Amino acid sequence: MALDWKEAERRLERAAAILNQEEPVRVRSPLSVGVDLGTADVLLMVLDASGQPVATFLEWAEVVRDGVVVDYMGAVDILRSMVNKARKRTGMEITHAATSFPPGTDSRLSTNILEAAWLEVTHVLDEPSCVAGLLELDKAAVVDIGGGTTGTAVVLDGRVVFSADEPTGGRHLSLVIAGHYGISFEEAEELKRQPGAPGILDLVRPTIGRIADIVNTHIRGHNVERIVLTGGTCCLQGLAGVLESELGLPVTLPVQPLLLTPLAIASLPLHNLGRGAYTNPGPTLERG
Numbered sequence: 001m002a003l004d005w006k007e008a009e010r011r012l013e014r015a016a017a018i019l020n021q022e023e024p025v026r027v028r029s030p031l032s033v034g035v036d037l038g039t040a041d042v043l044l045m046v047l048d049a050s051g052q053p054v055a056t057f058l059e060w061a062e063v064v065r066d067g068v069v070v071d072y073m074g075a076v077d078i079l080r081s082m083v084n085k086a087r088k089r090t091g092m093e094i095t096h097a098a099t100s101f102p103p104g105t106d107s108r109l110s111t112n113i114l115e116a117a118w119l120e121v122t123h124v125l126d127e128p129s130c131v132a133g134l135l136e137l138d139k140a141a142v143v144d145i146g147g148g149t150t151g152t153a154v155v156l157d158g159r160v161v162f163s164a165d166e167p168t169g170g171r172h173l174s175l176v177i178a179g180h181y182g183i184s185f186e187e188a189e190e191l192k193r194q195p196g197a198p199g200i201l202d203l204v205r206p207t208i209g210r211i212a213d214i215v216n217t218h219i220r221g222h223n224v225e226r227i228v229l230t231g232g233t234c235c236l237q238g239l240a241g242v243l244e245s246e247l248g249l250p251v252t253l254p255v256q257p258l259l260l261t262p263l264a265i266a267s268l269p270l271h272n273l274g275r276g277a278y279t280n281p282g283p284t285l286e287r288g
């Protein structure tokens, strides 16, 4: 059963409230575990039997880029350490997990890392399709703007009919900021994340325009009446408004956009989506 928007936002607020908290809690099993191996960060989310977040761990780390693992052992180490923290916090063994991958890339990119971290992969699905599966949607496109890529899933009557991904994301915004101010990429990342930092939105407006072009290409020919955003880049103040005017469609921005995709991944087992861990969907995924 898909979640209504209010309940999804309650779970996102809960996940944010417990971010990187290690203190033990009492939980109701069975647990559902999701791992999001992104371009910018690794995120592990654990839900209890009712789908409520009970552990959320995030580490900023560049372990994959443009569909390639750039730091395999780094990713495995981070994940093992997060699993260990989640095990101590919940008092439960963590042996199974769901994960995701950018549309059009090989799902083994993620599943190999989970297995190396001693996790059995039970569910795997492309990133925007995970979010599409979590929410009640019709004639909508889920747009996941992460660190490295923008992924779109078009949903008609609860069913994903198309998904695709292009390599433009938050990283490209940071590169523009770094180039303009003559600062390092890391300094630009920090500046970008300061709420309402003056001048930043205007500086990155052309790159947001490029993201809007990508989304427009993805949704062309489909009956899309609204956009649902996810991904950390959507935290940028004013980005949703720029996209709305560029796309000419209503745009919904969740609270905690950084956590929506991980919540959706962790929810795959609860919604029984993404079974069959090793299918490579090929360059684009068309489901009729």
Ligand SMILES: Nc1ncnc2c1ncn2[C@@H]1O[C@H](COP(=O)(O)OP(=O)(O)OP(=O)(O)O)[C@@H](O)[C@H]1O
Pocket (backbone or CB within 6 Å): 036, 037, 038, 039, 040, 041, 042, 145, 146, 147, 148, 149, 150, 169, 170, 171, 189, 192, 193, 194, 230, 231, 232, 233, 234, 235, 236, 237, 258, 261
């Ligand atoms: N407050 C913020 N303002 C602007 N950007 C932010 C903010 N917080 C995080 N980001 C950006 O969000 C991006 C990370 O988002 P996310 O975790 O969704 O990406 P990812 O899953 O690692 O990447 P991908 O899905 O492309 O592989 C980074 O580029 C980061 O700079």
Ligand SMILES: [Mg+2]
Pocket (backbone or CB within 6 Å): 036, 037, 038, 039, 127, 144, 146, 147, 231, 261
């Ligand atoms: Mg992502």
